[in-house]
């Protein structure tokens with residue numbers, strides 16, 4: 001009798017585990033059945049590569065939230081910004097995008113040349129001018145142009161010291177609308193005086209946060225409890241099962257590997273051309289030696 005009860009009890013537990021698991025899988029399927037933009041290839045990649053592995057999530061976020069305004073603090077060569085813009089354009093959303101940067105560099109990325117801004121300006125004009133604006137100025141100066149509650153997705157990726165990131169977050173948070181989200185980049189970097197990780201730890205209890213702890217790290221912070229319901233569902237699922245985060249990591253790494261492969265292939269092509277040129281020169285030189293040998 002006792003054995004039968006134990007047996008039945010185990011069967012009930014197993015059934016419960018099975019049902020929970022299949023409900024969970026169904027939820028993920030339901031979530032992704034509405035979203036396939038995350039598999040797109042980004043079209044405007046450049047150095048540095050730190051943000052590249054997070055692009056599939058940027059695509060997913062834009063497709064899920066269909067934001068009215070996306071604002072980025074810290075654009076540099078545009079890997080993250082152009083991912084947002086590409087999604088807006090290809091998904092035919094009516095979002096407005098704004099990138100703020102001095103395009104001069106800072107203590108972490110160093111000072112870079114003006115051709116970085118020239119390239120970004122060129123792409124922006126050619127591909128996204130209908131809805132995207134570049135503001136070449138300091139973040140604090142730009143902030144006066146935005147009213148409270150006007151931004152849906154705020155991406156903070158400027159200077160990464162604790163003080164700078166806290167300052168950017170505090171200054172710009174009121175500009176984020178009810179239900180909006182903030183992305184913080186470089187949450188995994190512990191070198192030098194990088195302090196995004198420390199700031200994130202500090203606000204962990206206060207906000208609903210999902211971290212993507214790979215590459216240089218990205219955190220999604222919900223301003224309040226009114227975020228997009230599908231996004232909240234996604235966060236809950238990702239917290240329950242890290243497979244979802246690993247999935248985004250694998251998709252992101254794929255983009256990075258493709259990019260590195262294509263750079264390497266270009267390099268190999270260049271080397272091949274150079275080798276062929278050297279072979280031709282060598283041949284000419286050998287002929288010349290022969291000619292000269294005959295003369296002496």
Ligand SMILES: C[S@@+](CC[C@H](N)C(=O)[O-])C[C@H]1O[C@@H](n2cnc3c(N)ncnc32)[C@H](O)[C@@H]1O
Pocket residue numbers: 048050051073074075076077078079080081100101102103104105106109137138139140157158159
């Ligand atoms: C880490 S990079 C941005 C990387 C970029 N999001 C990507 O996808 O590769 C940081 C950028 O922030 C800019 N920056 C830092 N502090 C700034 C400030 N206070 N005002 C304006 N630009 C700033 C720098 O010029 C630099 O281009």
